[in-house]
Amino acid sequence: MNRFYLISSFIVISGLLSLYSCDSSKTKEENPATDYSKTENWLSLPVNGSKNVDVFYVYPTAWYKIDPTEPNFCAVDHPMMQIGSQRAFDRQATAFETAGNIYAPYYRQADAGYTLSLPTDERWAVIDSIPAKDVIAAFDYYINNYNNEKPFILVGHSQGAQVLLILLSKYMSHHPDVYARMVCAYVIGYPVTTGYMNANPFLKFAEGADDTGVIVSYNTQSPSVAPGANIVMANDIGLVINPINWKRDQTPATAEESLGSYMPVDDQGRFGFTPHFADARINSAKGVIECSSVDENAMYQISSAMGPGVYHSFDISFYYYNLRENAQLRADCFLEK
Numbered sequence: 620m621n622r623f624y625l626i627s628s629f630i631v632i633s634g635l636l637s638l639y640s641c642d643s644s645k646t647k648e649e650n651p652a653t654d655y656s657k658t659e660n661w662l663s664l665p666v667n668g669s670k671n672v673d674v675f676y677v678y679p680t681a682w683y684k685i686d687p688t689e690p691n692f693c694a695v696d697h698p699m700m701q702i703g704s705q706r707a708f709d710r711q712a713t714a715f716e717t718a719g720n721i722y723a724p725y726y727r728q729a730d731a732g733y734t735l736s737l738p739t740d741e742r743w744a745v746i747d748s749i750p751a752k753d754v755i756a757a758f759d760y761y762i763n764n765y766n767n768e769k770p771f772i773l774v775g776h777s778q779g780a781q782v783l784l785i786l787l788s789k790y791m792s793h794h795p796d797v798y799a800r801m802v803c804a805y806v807i808g809y810p811v812t813t814g815y816m817n818a819n820p821f822l823k824f825a826e827g828a829d830d831t832g833v834i835v836s837y838n839t840q841s842p843s844v845a846p847g848a849n850i851v852m853a854n855d856i857g858l859v860i861n862p863i864n865w866k867r868d869q870t871p872a873t874a875e876e877s878l879g880s881y882m883p884v885d886d887q888g889r890f891g892f893t894p895h896f897a898d899a900r901i902n903s904a905k906g907v908i909e910c911s912s913v914d915e916n917a918m919y920q921i922s923s924a925m926g927p928g929v930y931h932s933f934d935i936s937f938y939y940y941n942l943r944e945n946a947q948l949r950a951d952c953f954l955e956k
Contacts, residue, residue, distance in 0.1 A: 836859065
């Protein structure tokens with residue numbers, strides 16, 4: 620099999636070497652939020668939002684610096700990012716398409732290599748600048764122009780998940796009427812810590828399969844990954860819920876219990892249903908989901924970006940069909956209320 624890079628945080632797209640970028644040295648005032656009244660600044664705008672629930676999706680890092688002298692943020696119309704974000708959408712957001720109408724903005728992203736090289740608090744400041752400014756502006760525009768007071772689901776992975784944490788903290792605290800319509804926030808591929816929850820006491824972490832107005836989060840890795848060796852987690856301990864059995868304790872869920880994964884199925888990297896592939900068990904000490912049923916070396920051959928045993932690129936793919944079922948369940952429960 621040719622090496623196909625399924626990389627949430629580094630999407631390699633050959634031939635796109637054009638230097639579209641925004642100047643990260645500018646102040647926030649000189650870098651206003653992207654104009655989301657323009658349809659070209661949306662990755663996904665439903666033609667007919669016929670479902671009773673919406674999904675607001677924020678894709679993972681789809682751009683990285685080719686030249687180290689480039690700025691640390693890309694432009695909203697960078698071709699590498701736009702193509703990479705579509706690929707991420709196809710393998711992640713589609714898990715939620717049965718539950719709601721999917722809205723997804725383009726947003727100016729931070730370079731993952733630069734961001735992940737920083738301590739956790741400094742990472743937060745970087746994402747809180749340009750990326751979060753754009754996504755919050757997009758969400759506000761969506762609420763005021765597209766949502767029509769429908770319930771909604773938030774979905775974000777990796778950089779997109781961290782942006783959602785900032786949106787939840789900053790926007791929802793000032794818009795309780797909007798927060799009251801949130802079915803669930805799937806904040807996947809970035810740790811949601813106890814410290815974050817304590818700083819935002821109005822937010823709730825999921826306790827089971829069907830509670831609403833809650834955050835669902837986890838990060839996936841092999842049991843062989845030592846504490847602190849997962850670059851995404853750094854030394855953070857995340858709150859976790861098991862995406863197969865929807866328990867908060869360390870009860871293991873076997874691959875046979877899984878509804879299926881969405882994985883590469885041929886040499887061209889096309890994705891498809893893969894049954895009974897990934898198991899899941901919470902490791903509370905590390906604050907992660909550990910998956911032991913997959914071939915660690917094979918996964919590293921497909922996506923080596925984060926190092927052996929770090930399944931960051933597969934956080935959603937491993938549990939794609941369980942997430943699909945769960946989003947529908949939570950939406951149904953919300954609507955029944």
